Amino acid sequence: MLFSSLTRIAALAPSILGCPQHTNNRRSHLVGRQTNPAQSPNANITQNIWAYEASFNWGKLSPDYRLCQTGTQQSPIALSLSNGLSLNHVPSFNYTGKIAGNFFNWGYGPAFTLAHNGDWTSHPSFTYDNETLYLKGWHIHAPADHSVGGDRSKTEMHFVHVDAEGQEGAVLAFRLDPGNFNSIFFEQLPVMIGFDEMQIQESIEIGLALAMDSVLYFNEFFTYQGSLTSPPCSEGIRWFIARQIMFTGVEQMQAILGASTYSARAEQEVWQHRVNE
Ligand SMILES: *[C@@H]1O[C@H](CO)[C@@H](O)[C@H](O)[C@H]1NC(C)=O
Ligand SMILES: *[C@@H]1O[C@H](CO)[C@@H](O)[C@H](O)[C@H]1NC(C)=O
Ligand SMILES: *[C@@H]1O[C@H](CO)[C@@H](O)[C@H](O)[C@H]1NC(C)=O
Ligand SMILES: [Zn+2]
Secondary structure (H helix, E strand, O other): OHHHHHHHHHHHOHHHOOOOOOOOOOOHHHHHOOOOHHHOOOHHHHOOOOOHHHHHHHHHOOHHHOHHHHOOOOOOOOEOHHHOOOOOOOOEEEOOOEEEEEEEEOOOOEEEEEOOOOOHHHOOEEEEOOEEEEEEEEEEEEOOOOOEOOEOOOEEEEEEEEOOOOOEEEEEEEEEEEOOOOOHHHHOOOOOOOOOOOOEEEEEEEEOHHHHHHOHHHOOEEEEEEEOOOOOOOEEEEEEEEOOOEEEOHHHHHHHHHOOOEOOOOOOOOOOOOOOO
16 A cells, blocks of 8 residues: 555656756755655655665665666776776866856755756856766765775765756766865855855855865766665766865865765676776
8 A cells, every 4th residue: 555655656756857957946855855744845755765874775665766776787886997997988177267056955965056047058167978968957965876996985066967958967076085175165165164054055056166176177087887875876877076085174074064964775796887988
């Protein structure tokens, strides 16, 4: 009985379930998170909850989440330098100027959704294999989703990119760790003390090239065919993971962690991911 009610709910609202898809400038996307139903705009949707602590079980929560269990290109995966870096799908970037957007907490950590005027091609972009994709927004997971050689960074930032029609196509992953200096990318953002899911700071302007600078514009990277890292675990997403770690100041990392909740999916078996191919 519980199962059938979940089925119906998922069918009603497939587009608003799942990892932050940056489809809005409001808090309504937070329904993907386990929340108190009393606070939810739609109590039914919160019954269809998934939790990172039980990511092994997502495929059983709803038929719409079946790929989480049966997919052949699920993310994240463990990466290793022993198999080298990618020489294929080399990205080039068009990330100039400052861009406006909303800075908020996606329920699991800091996030930013770019202001959108209906034309995706006006957003910062990158091109690989003659295909150009446009930045929709970014969000942070804690700890990192992707390990490299067994090392897992404290957090991982995902730059979610869509095609000209707004369909998700690629994610750029930045592994974040504390270092000796403040990150000028994070210095642009408002203070995150007490930065919980109820807060949203509108019309913040940031320079995104600062993030690219910090990982040397993905001059060395891993790439593979993967999926969303939360239900419905849709595939067809190309992942790029910078080899270079993006360093923050110690207090900056503490602020990020203080605004974050455990949000890494268990690593998946490598299958048809074609890593670096
Ligand atoms: C929740 O589900 C109940 C029972 O199916 C339905 O009557 C109600 O309208 C739903 N509420 C919302 C907000 O969708
Ligand atoms: C870079 O992106 C801007 C829009 O943000 C666009 O106007 C410009 O033509 C792009 N430049 C190149 C070289 O593609
Ligand atoms: C990109 O386009 C050029 C010119 O049309 C073509 O020669 C090349 O094979 C294309 N590359 C890929 C990876 O599709
Ligand atoms: Zn993510």
